[in-house]
Amino acid sequence: DVKVTQSSRYLVKRTGEKVFLECVQDMDHENMFWYRQDPGLGLRLIYFSYDVKMKEKGDIPEGYSVSREKKERFSLILESASTNQTSMYLCASSFRAGVHSGVETQYFGPGTRLLVL
C-alpha cells in the first residue's frame, strides 16, 4: 500500500512564526504536491515538484515556499505565518507515468490542520 505521511495532524502557531510542514512518501514517487483545503473552496494547489530539487508554483504560492532535497520528502514552509493561512494542508504524491502522464493517481496524506493565532 502507498503510504503518505505528514508530520503533524494538528498544529497551532503564532502570527509571524516560521512553520514547517513535512511530508514523506514510501513509494518512490517522482511527483509530490501540496494543497490547502478550505470549506467551500475545495483543494487548491500551492506548489508541486516533479523531481528532487525541482519545484513549480501552483495556483496560490504566495506566502509559501517548498523544499525537496530527497525524493521521498517534500516540505512546505510558511516563512511568516499569518491568520489567513489557517487551513487544512494536504500532501500528495504520484508516479510520473511517461506516455500515460496525466492519468496517474495522486495518493494523499491525512492532512495537517494548521491554526495560526
Added chain:
Amino acid sequence: AQSVTQLGSHVSVSEGALVLLRCNYSSSVPPYLFWYVQYPNQGLQLLLKYTSAATLVKGINGFEAEFKKSETSFHLTKPSAHMSDAAEYFCAVRPTGANSKLTFGKGITLSVRP
C-alpha cells in the same frame, strides 16, 4: 483553463436510495476526470477515473461514473446508499499531456439518513 463545477455543497439521501453527485467540466478537449472521496478526518482517496478507455467507469465501493462528452459531464452514482458512504466527494479534472495540473471542484458533502 480547465475548470470543474460541482453544483450544490450538500446532498442528503436515505439509506438504500440512489446517490447522484453531479460534476461538469469545461474544456475544449476531453480531459482526464477523477472522483475522490474524503472520509472524516482523513485524506482523499481515489474512487474512480476516466482516461478515455471507456465512458462508463466503475470504481470502488459500488460507485460508477459516466463520461458524457455532449454534456461535458462526469456524474457519480451509486444505486443504493450505505451509511458508510457519508463523506465529502470531489470531482477533479486534468488536461491531457505531461505535467498537467489537477484542478479540483469545491466538493459535495453527502449525508445518509437511516
